[in-house]
Amino acid sequence: MNESVPSSLPTDLARELQRLAEATTLLVAVDFDGTLAPEVDDPAAARALPAARVALLRLLDLPRTRVALISGRALDSLVSVADMPDAVLLAGSHGAETRYPGEQTPLGLDPEEENRVRRLGEILQAVAGRFRGAWVEVKPAGFALHTRLSRPEDAAVAEREALVALRAEGGDITIRGGKNVLEVSVRSATKGEAFALLRAITEADAALYAGDDETDEDVFVVMRHPDLSLKSGHGDTAARQRVAGPADVADALVLLADLRAEATLG
Numbered sequence: 226m227n228e229s230v231p232s233s234l235p236t237d238l239a240r241e242l243q244r245l246a247e248a249t250t251l252l253v254a255v256d257f258d259g260t261l262a263p264e265v266d267d268p269a270a271a272r273a274l275p276a277a278r279v280a281l282l283r284l285l286d287l288p289r290t291r292v293a294l295i296s297g298r299a300l301d302s303l304v305s306v307a308d309m310p311d312a313v314l315l316a317g318s319h320g321a322e323t324r325y326p327g328e329q330t331p332l333g334l335d336p337e338e339e340n341r342v343r344r345l346g347e348i349l350q351a352v353a354g355r356f357r358g359a360w361v362e363v364k365p366a367g368f369a370l371h372t373r374l375s376r377p378e379d380a381a382v383a384e385r386e387a388l389v390a391l392r393a394e395g396g397d398i399t400i401r402g403g404k405n406v407l408e409v410s411v412r413s414a415t416k417g418e419a420f421a422l423l424r425a426i427t428e429a430d431a432a433l434y435a436g437d438d439e440t441d442e443d444v445f446v447v448m449r450h451p452d453l454s455l456k457s458g459h460g461d462t463a464a465r466q467r468v469a470g471p472a473d474v475a476d477a478l479v480l481l482a483d484l485r486a487e488a489t490l491g
């Protein structure tokens with residue numbers, strides 16, 4: 226085992242990273258908020274920890290190694306905050322929007338979907354207007370009702386009221402919970418589907434996926450041996466390994482970049 230293993234990492238995680246580094250073709254896929262980037266009040270101000278970003282760029286330069294970000298953010302927002310080279314595969318809006326080398330998939334909502342998006346926006350804006358600190362982030366196929374800046378008791382009621390109003394509206398709506406956020410979309414893409422597609426596109430025989438939130442569980446449950454699923458932070462998870470948060474995720478990526486360099490460059 227590499228002697229530069231950061232002390233914060235559990236030994237069995239380091240061992241699994243070593244095994245992953247020896248894959249013929251490796252996919253390194255990571256969630257953004259809460260995993261690469263510590264959470265902040267303004268989503269536009271979130272940035273990956275510098276050590277994590279550098280490790281991903283090193284991995285990107287190594288032979289038979291692909292790097293991807295899978296996020297609930299709108300693709301434009303992910304492009305802006307992640308600031309990654311074009312060779313990094315990006316899946317935004319939980320995979321409903323993608324930027325893969327040489328192609329960008331636009332959402333292309335039909336008029337009926339556009340109407341539904343408009344209606345969902347009205348519902349969520351009405352709820353947000355009743356609770357101090359609550360606000361609505363606009364996305365191409367839906368919205369995120371943010372309650373991070375609300376009092377916890379207000380946040381719970383705001384989310385409950387939004388759910389009641391959305392259910393009363395009916396129709397084909399996908400609703401997901403998250404950290405201080407309720408995600409509402411007229412498209413039903415999941416990060417698990419995005420991960421499966423990325424695995425197929427890259428023809429990877431092993432993959433790492435690290436994520437921190439409920440929507441990342443959709444990836445953890447479709448991963449298979451010899452993949453490594455890594456949960457960032459607390460909460461129930463189907464992931465095999467867990468670290469405390471973005472600083473430890475950065476340590477894991479640094480170690481993986483070191484080990485992968487050894488395995489592929491000698």
Ligand SMILES: O=P(O)(O)OC[C@H]1O[C@H](O[C@H]2O[C@H](CO)[C@@H](O)[C@H](O)[C@H]2O)[C@H](O)[C@@H](O)[C@@H]1O
Pocket residue numbers: 256257258259263264265266267268271295296297298299362369371373403404405406408438440
């Ligand atoms: O899938 P992710 O990359 O983790 O994106 C999930 C949501 O992240 C953003 O919101 C969260 O992070 C913000 C910045 O730290 C924080 O202020 C907010 O409370 C969190 O919910 C983003 O704004 C959403 O669009 C993403 O879906």
